[in-house]
Amino acid sequence: MKAYLDLLEHVLKNGVERDDRTGVGTLSCFGAQTRFDLREGFPLVTTKKLYLRAIIHELLWFLKGDTNTRYLNENRVTIWDEWADENGDLGRVYGAQWTQWRKPDGESINQIDQVIESIRTNPASRRHIVSAWNPGELDQMALPPCHAFFQFYVNEKEGTLSCQLYQRSADLFLGVPFNIASYALLTMMMAQICELKPGEFVHTFGDLHIYKNHLEQVKLQLSREPRPLPTMHLNPERKKITDFIYEDFELRDYDPHPGIKAPIAV
Numbered sequence: 001m002k003a004y005l006d007l008l009e010h011v012l013k014n015g016v017e018r019d020d021r022t023g024v025g026t027l028s029c030f031g032a033q034t035r036f037d038l039r040e041g042f043p044l045v046t047t048k049k050l051y052l053r054a055i056i057h058e059l060l061w062f063l064k065g066d067t068n069t070r071y072l073n074e075n076r077v078t079i080w081d082e083w084a085d086e087n088g089d090l091g092r093v094y095g096a097q098w099t100q101w102r103k104p105d106g107e108s109i110n111q112i113d114q115v116i117e118s119i120r121t122n123p124a125s126r127r128h129i130v131s132a133w134n135p136g137e138l139d140q141m142a143l144p145p146c147h148a149f150f151q152f153y154v155n156e157k158e159g160t161l162s163c164q165l166y167q168r169s170a171d172l173f174l175g176v177p178f179n180i181a182s183y184a185l186l187t188m189m190m191a192q193i194c195e196l197k198p199g200e201f202v203h204t205f206g207d208l209h210i211y212k213n214h215l216e217q218v219k220l221q222l223s224r225e226p227r228p229l230p231t232m233h234l235n236p237e238r239k240k241i242t243d244f245i246y247e248d249f250e251l252r253d254y255d256p257h258p259g260i261k262a263p264i265a266v
């Protein structure tokens, strides 16, 4: 995960001080890109301990089209609690846009099913896209999508599936390690469903920032040596994207440095 540490260094060195919506303040850069070759291991940060449990449950929750924190809380995942209303609702966030994008005629589109179909039937297409950024519904979301738009790419010679994400706003210390692992998992799941092998995850950033109250944590993390990447193994029996359950994911050989606590900017 040297690529991740390089991003931290890049923002520390080149970031400009900016006030932001949360009032915390950031060091920020506009525009950056990293690539993770999923054949080289599973891109889970090793210089602090990450809880994959929350990441897996959040991804399954998106794919179910769920936008209420009940499922997450039942599985002891609290990462969305600060943004939910008293009933646990988050409004028309990721799950709603991915699986029930509303059309003017009252019908809705399951973008995930559509993209699986287009990957299978027209692999060379340049339109394998899922967008969570729905300008017509931003005012109904607890938080406008940060990981906003992604595209798949089939390399037919290699038989691989790659994914590129555009993340408009990125909390580099707390959010980004989650986002990398989440999209790496999604790419692996999609590859299995489409009978391809995972290729690369390309992560493109808009406003890439380190919150000012994360600077000590970032320096501690940069003082640590990255360790070999773990590997991820999915239950090969699953043939539909919504069939996956938590127990289908097995992480092997993860040997991280200790966790580093940091406050989340709300």
Ligand SMILES: Nc1nc(=O)c2c([nH]1)NC[C@@H]1CN(c3ccc(C(=O)N[C@@H](CCC(=O)O)C(=O)O)cc3)CN21
Pocket: 050, 051, 054, 077, 078, 079, 080, 083, 143, 171, 174, 175, 176, 178, 259, 260, 261, 262, 264, 265, 266
């Ligand atoms: N400022 C901010 N950053 C984010 O990354 C973020 C938001 N807001 N709002 C919406 C979601 C919620 N996300 C979150 C929320 C909390 C953690 C967090 O506290 N992570 C801790 C441990 C969490 C746990 O295991 O329960 C960590 O050390 O990674 C991470 C991502 C990502 N998103």
Ligand SMILES: O=c1ccn([C@H]2C[C@H](O)[C@@H](COP(=O)(O)O)O2)c(=O)[nH]1
Pocket: 021, 022, 143, 144, 146, 147, 169, 170, 171, 172, 174, 175, 176, 179, 265
């Ligand atoms: O998956 C996520 C979700 C959120 N974030 C971060 C990025 C920003 O720090 C905040 C969102 O604030 P905005 O003012 O809406 O940009 O949450 C993330 O990194 N990853």
